[in-house]
Amino acid sequence: MRDETTFNFSGPFRDVMPLYIKYRRSLGYKVAESELYRMKELDVFFEHHGITKPCISKEMYDKWTSLRDGQRPVTICKRQAFIRGLGRYMSASGYQDVYTGEDDKRCFESDYIPYVFTRAEIKRIFSEMDSACLKKPSFLNHSFRLIVSLCYCCGLRKSEAVSLKIKDVDLHTGKINILNSKRDVSRIIIVSNSLLEVMKKYYNDYCTAYGQDDWLIQNSKGGAYCKATLYKLYHKLLEKAGIPERSDGRIHRLHDMRHAFCVHTLEQMQAKGFDLYTSLPLLSVYLGHKHITETEYYLRLVDECHSSMLDQSARYCPSIFPEEVDDNEN
Numbered sequence: 640m641r642d643e644t645t646f647n648f649s650g651p652f653r654d655v656m657p658l659y660i661k662y663r664r665s666l667g668y669k670v671a672e673s674e675l676y677r678m679k680e681l682d683v684f685f686e687h688h689g690i691t692k693p694c695i696s697k698e699m700y701d702k703w704t705s706l707r708d709g710q711r712p713v714t715i716c717k718r719q720a721f722i723r724g725l726g727r728y729m730s731a732s733g734y735q736d737v738y739t740g741e742d743d744k745r746c747f748e749s750d751y752i753p754y755v756f757t758r759a760e761i762k763r764i765f766s767e768m769d770s771a772c773l774k775k776p777s778f779l780n781h782s783f784r785l786i787v788s789l790c791y792c793c794g795l796r797k798s799e800a801v802s803l804k805i806k807d808v809d810l811h812t813g814k815i816n817i818l819n820s821k822r823d824v825s826r827i828i829i830v831s832n833s834l835l836e837v838m839k840k841y842y843n844d845y846c847t848a849y850g851q852d853d854w855l856i857q858n859s860k861g862g863a864y865c866k867a868t869l870y871k872l873y874h875k876l877l878e879k880a881g882i883p884e885r886s887d888g889r890i891h892r893l894h895d896m897r898h899a900f901c902v903h904t905l906e907q908m909q910a911k912g913f914d915l916y917t918s919l920p921l922l923s924v925y926l927g928h929k930h931i932t933e934t935e936y937y938l939r940l941v942d943e944c945h946s947s948m949l950d951q952s953a954r955y956c957p958s959i960f961p962e963e964v965d966d967n968e969n
């Protein structure tokens with residue numbers, strides 16, 4: 640996981656970006672690694688088009704937000720949001736010749752549908768990870784298994800799993816503190832007894848020399864887990880587990896493990912006779928959502944076997960299943 644000190648802004652925004660990062664953080668926003676890449680991308684894009692001063696003309700705005708070959712509309716939507724925010728900051732800070740895109744009325748909708756792992760697929764996935772840990776018991780295999788386990792068994796976001804520190808986990812009670820996560824929401828979750836045993840063994844094998852402020856799941860150099868390494872292992876795992884490629888040609892995301900957690904949890908609640916009217920708010924809080932409407936993203940069921948849950952849910956909240964979902968991690 641990289642921070643802004645590892646990004647070399649050398650284009651026309653080299654002096655603006657560090658100040659913009661500081662400004663966003665002063666407002667309580669997190670500046671994720673993906674945002675830093677977006678900043679670097681824009682800086683290089685403007686530089687390649689011969690721009691030498693920190694300004695945003697309408698012409699460059701249109702070029703930056705135009706749909707390019709092989710790109711999906713949601714990518715342009717993200718570019719729009721980023722350059723508008725940067726433009727407003729620059730304009731308020733006294734920079735000249737800054738077009739903020741306020742009159743850009745284009746709206747891009749996403750047709751993205753999350754992949755729902757079946758329980759049989761989940762079983763094959765964990766069987767493959769267990770086999771790898773037995774055949775080659777290494778830090779890499781065990782740390783990767785723990786990340787996937789936290790995403791599926793606890794519904795953690797990928798960013799939450801790799802950002803855990805030793806002090807965030809209580810190995811006596813199984814309590815995990817998720818601090819200042821998406822939209823600055825914090826929460827406490829309790830892991831199952833089986834996962835707690837896995838975490839205890841992982842800690843005893845690899846973490847006894849760590850300090851309380853060290854990452855629970857580190858890379859070989861003691862830093863946070865690298866996203867590229869994580870996805871390389873993840874896609875290799877799915878291939879070994881016989882998980883088919885997506886029919887729409889998009890790549891599998893680790894975030895779908897969180898989605899599977901939600902679907903399987905709701906199935907379990909229904910099987911135990913829980914009232915979905917009261918279950919949905921509980922699940923929403925557990926996931927770290929500010930509003931129950933955010934949980935709608937995870938209630939998109941795509942298999943006929945879920946029809947009974949859809950029918951039952953419709954009686955309580957008939958509008959909770961949207962026709963379209965966005966591509967953001969909820």
